[in-house]
Amino acid sequence: MSKEHDRGMTVIVKTVTRLTVGLILLYGIYIILHGHLTPGGGFAGGVIIALAFINLDLAFGGGVSAKIFSKGKTSVVEALGAVMFLTLALLGMKYGGFFDNFLHPDGSAGQLVSAGIIPLENIAISLKVGAGLFGIFLTLIVLQKFESEKK
């Protein structure tokens, strides 16, 4: 059973995955960066980026994504997102209060660079959500498989 999973899926699935996984990643980045203009934002974009890596692992099998993004790296990225979010919140203390929007919007609503700290907070949230969910996936599925092989 485990050997079958190691080899991954058929060559059709592998080829399609090789072609599309970059586009999925790009779509996730687009969703994050345009979170203050269009539907989406840090939550959905983070989950889409995690799904790109999960897709890679499901198609090729054998913990391919664990080699790209190990468990230690996942923890580091997740902590980085949390620290970035809290730093943005604490920087607002200097200007008025916790979570104050200190980069004041200058009336150019609708542009990509607008809305003060909201895009930066979107990036922090997406790092946190994506790395957290991918860490859960690694722990529950990929590393479990390795353990059962060792026995």
Place this chain on the structure above:
Amino acid sequence: MIELYVLLGLMIAGAVIAIEVKNLLSAVIAVGIVGLALSIIFLLLKAPDVALTQIVVEIVAVILLIRATLHREIALKSCGTRPFGAFMGILFLGLAVVAAIVTFNSLAPFGAPLMTVSQFYPMNAITGTGAINVVSSIILDYRAYDTLGEATVLFTAVIGVLTVMRSVGKKKEEDVQENHE
């Protein structure tokens, strides 16, 4: 709004199938149908942010449920119901549904929300934050404490999964199982 009722009926049918079918793989797939119908309902109710999040989260949940639990060599059959729990469940849930139907009459009717508090957000979102997506301006500016709490809960869940699944105590468990066998 006939399509809303059709989709709600599809969700209820999918939920009943998911609860009552014998094969666990079919049950998980039926829950996937419930989640995707829910995503389309969110889109119909003019909530595109929530619909986008729901559809990707649903995919991750189904992948986790299938790959983490059902790929082992276990019996794919479910093991029936507890009669006492089923009886008490039906009794109290019947009472709860009747009470809820009485309570719904004091809510605002469907399609006409009160919006006494939340009218503030669409009025002031552009001048206050500069974001033209009002939902984004609420979760990251007006009510960012909610997002901070969400980040805390997510962090706690990841730590919990890592703690539960760590393999330090593996040896002791095998001893226990051998004793039973």
Place this chain on the structure above:
Amino acid sequence: MNAYMPYVLCMILFSIGVYAILAKRNIIKIILGVVIAEYAGNLFLILVAYKAGGRSAIFSETQVILPDSMVDPLPHALVLTSIVIGLATTAFLIALAIRLYGKYGTFDITRMRELRG
């Protein structure tokens, strides 16, 4: 009564989920019940927020959109965080189920009570 019909259907969906939690013996079925009940809760909040003939809560650069014509954006923001939290708790429940399966060799909760480890 017709104005409250979606709420009633949502309540029925919620009670199906709670029934699965109370009555089923298989842990996977209990997790599915938790997931269904959670979906029903999210759906209820979005149903409360809907305004007939309203549009989604996004302004536009090119056309003028009145704030009065929008649906209620506040429950959308709350549900957005609630969905991701729901996924995290589901993953935690799955981890507990895998651990229980490793310890007892079964997903049946009534047999777990008999085997004492």
